[in-house]
Structure formats: C-alpha cells, structure tokens
Amino acid sequence: GDSVTQMEGPVTLSEEAFLTINCTYTATGYPSLFWYVQYPGEGLQLLLKATKADDKGSNKGFEATYRKETTSFHLEKGSVQVSDSAVYFCALSGFGANSKLTFGKGITLSVRP
Amino acid sequence: GAGVSQSPRYKVAKRGQDVALRCDPISGHVSLFWYQQALGQGPEFLTYFQNEAQLDKSGLPSDRFFAERPEGSVSTLKIQRTQQEDSAVYLCASSLFLAGLTGELFFGEGSRLTVL
Numbered sequence: 001g002d003s004v005t006q007m008e009g010p011v012t013l014s015e016e017a018f019l020t021i022n023c024t025y026t027a028t029g030y031p032s033l034f035w036y037v038q039y040p041g042e043g044l045q046l047l048l049k050a051t052k053a054d055d056k057g058s059n060k061g062f063e064a065t066y067r068k069e070t071t072s073f074h075l076e077k078g079s080v081q082v083s084d085s086a087v088y089f090c091a092l093s094g095f096g097a098n099s100k101l102t103f104g105k106g107i108t109l110s111v112r113p
Numbered sequence: 114g115a116g117v118s119q120s121p122r123y124k125v126a127k128r129g130q131d132v133a134l135r136c137d138p139i140s141g142h143v144s145l146f147w148y149q150q151a152l153g154q155g156p157e158f159l160t161y162f163q164n165e166a167q168l169d170k171s172g173l174p175s176d177r178f179f180a181e182r183p184e185g186s187v188s189t190l191k192i193q194r195t196q197q198e199d200s201a202v203y204l205c206a207s208s209l210f211l212a213g214l215t216g217e218l219f220f221g222e223g224s225r226l227t228v229l
Contacts, residue, residue, distance in 0.1 A: 004155075043117065043220035044156070044204070089155055100146065100169065101218060103155035 002027040002102045004090050009107035013080055021075040021107055023064075023090035031092040033057075033066050033073040034101065038087040047075075047088070080111045115139065117221035119205050125227045126195045134190045134224045138207030146218060147180055147190050148204040156204055162188060195228045202226075 007022040025031065035047040035057070048057035053068035064075045073090060090104040118137040126132050138145050144163055148156035149172075158172040164185035173180070177196075182188040192199055202225045206218035 006155075041222075043222045044206075044218075045220065046217045049217070091155075100158045100161055101156075102158065103148075105153070105155045 002031065002092055002094055004092055004102055004104035006090050006104035006107050010110060011107060012110045012112065015082055015111055015113055016079045017111075019075070019077040019080045019084075019109070021088055021090075021109070023073045023075065023104060025071050025073065025090075025092050027071075027092055027094060029094065031094055033064070034091040034093070035062070035064055035073070035075050036089040036091055036103070038089070038106075040086070044089065080109075082111045082113055085109055085111045117205055117207055117219050119203075119221035119224050121224060122222065123225050123227075125229065127229055128195060128197060130195050131191065131193045132195055132226060134192075134203050134226070136188045136190070136205030136207075136221060138186065138188070138205070139209070139219055140186075142207035142209050142219070144208040144210070144218075145182055145188050146206045146208075147188070148206065149174075150202045150204055150223070152201075159190070159203075192226075195226075197228050200226055200228045 003026045005024050032051040034049045036044045037047045038044045048059040050057040050066035056065045062077045064073050087106045087108050089106045091101045093099050093101050120135045146161050147159040150156045160180045161169040162182040177193045179191045202223040204223045206220045208218050
C-alpha cells in the first residue's frame with residue numbers, strides 16, 4: 001500500500017539557518033504530494049502541495065519539488081524563523097476523487113533565536 | 114467559528130467504557146475524514162464520508178469502532194468497550210470538494226482520549 005517515510009527528528013536550528021526535511025514515498029499510480037504543518041496548540045493545516053512530477057509547491061518561503069525519479073518531496077526553506085517552530089508532516093493522496101491522505105510520522109522543528 | 118470543531122477536547126475513560134467523539138465540520142463541506150494519531154506518530158486513516166455516505170471504513174481497527182454522519186454534517190465516532198491501546202488523539206477533517214481532487218483537508222484540533 002501507499003506509504004510515506006520522513007527523516008528522523010527532532011530538528012533544532014538557529015534562526016536564519018537553511019532547512020531541509022526529507023520525505024520519500026511509495027505509491028501506485030500518480031499520487032499528489034503534500035506538506036502539512038501543525039503549530040503549537042493548533043490543528044494540522046496545509047502548507048503546500050504538488051500534483052504531478054516536477055511540480056514545485058511553495059508557500060511562506062517553503063518549497064518542495066515532486067521528484068518522481070527519486071520518489072521524493074523534500075521540504076526546504078532558505079532562512080527559518082522562530083515562528084516556523086512546528087511539527088511538519090509529509091503526505092500523499094492516491095489517485096481518484098475519493099482517495100484519502102496517507103501521512104508520514106512527522107518531524108518536530110524547533111528554531112532558536 | 115469557521116473551522117472544524119471537535120468535542121470533547123479531552124476525554125479520560127476507564128477500560129471497558131464506551132465513548133463518543135463529535136465533529137462539527139465546516140458548513141457545506143462534502144468530505145469528512147476521521148484519523149487516529151498515536152503519540153509521536155502521524156495521523157492514521159480511520160474512515161471517510163461523502164455527505165452522509167460512509168464510503169471507506171477500511172481503517173477502523175476493530176468492530177468496536179463505529180462512525181456515523183446521518184445528515185451529512187455532524188459526525189460522531191463511537192468506541193465501545195475502550196481498551197488502553199485506543200488511547201490517542203482522534204482527528205476530524207473536512208473538505209469542500211471530493212478530497213482526492215484537491216488534497217486540502219481542514220483539520221480540527223482533535224479529541225485526546227486516554228484510557229486507564
């Protein structure tokens with residue numbers, strides 16, 4: 001079945017550091033890929049998405065490129081802020097209107113001033 | 114409010130008790146999902162509704178778990194004869210369209226169930 005693998009955490013960075021969070025997936029067909037974020041005390045929310053190979057999703061300075069050849073969707077940000085401290089989940093949606101989201105384990109990012 | 118609302122936010126149950134968790138999705142949202150999130154893990158799919166129809170319940174871990182959405186709006190997840198392994202955060206999410214088309218789900222803050 002479909003699955004998502006995220007790098008082990010937690011990750012602690014200083015403000016303005018470069019961020020990479022790795023995500024790889026296994027799926028049949030052509031999934032759509034997502035990053036969701038959960039800020040402290042809040043529900044999960046969509047950060048960005050890409051629906052086909054070579055698409056780049058971007059939002060709030062974060063980017064991720066759908067790489068079909070390496071089955072990856074790594075999240076990057078050039079300069080993190082304290083406000084980026086959160087839990088980040090990579091997810092995929094299988095093909096079809098009624099398909100569900102399959103999530104990775106999540107990784108906690110802490111950014112110190 | 115305008116978001117997905119879940120209640121109760123926290124529930125402590127003795128082993129063997131029945132519990133009911135409620136989800137109020139965003140008004141007009143067609144799709145509704147329930148997920149289970151154990152400590153330190155990602156959300157795991159439980160079940161999916163399109164309006165009042167339960168189209169996928171493949172993730173429900175046992176026949177002690179039951180979900181309904183009788184009028185296509187509010188949904189209830191019921192767990193009978195709770196066990197310690199049921200302790201988790203139960204997340205509800207809704208989507209305006211068929212979720213597979215956009216992938217954007219709006220999540221509630223979850224109901225944290227602790228079974229003693």
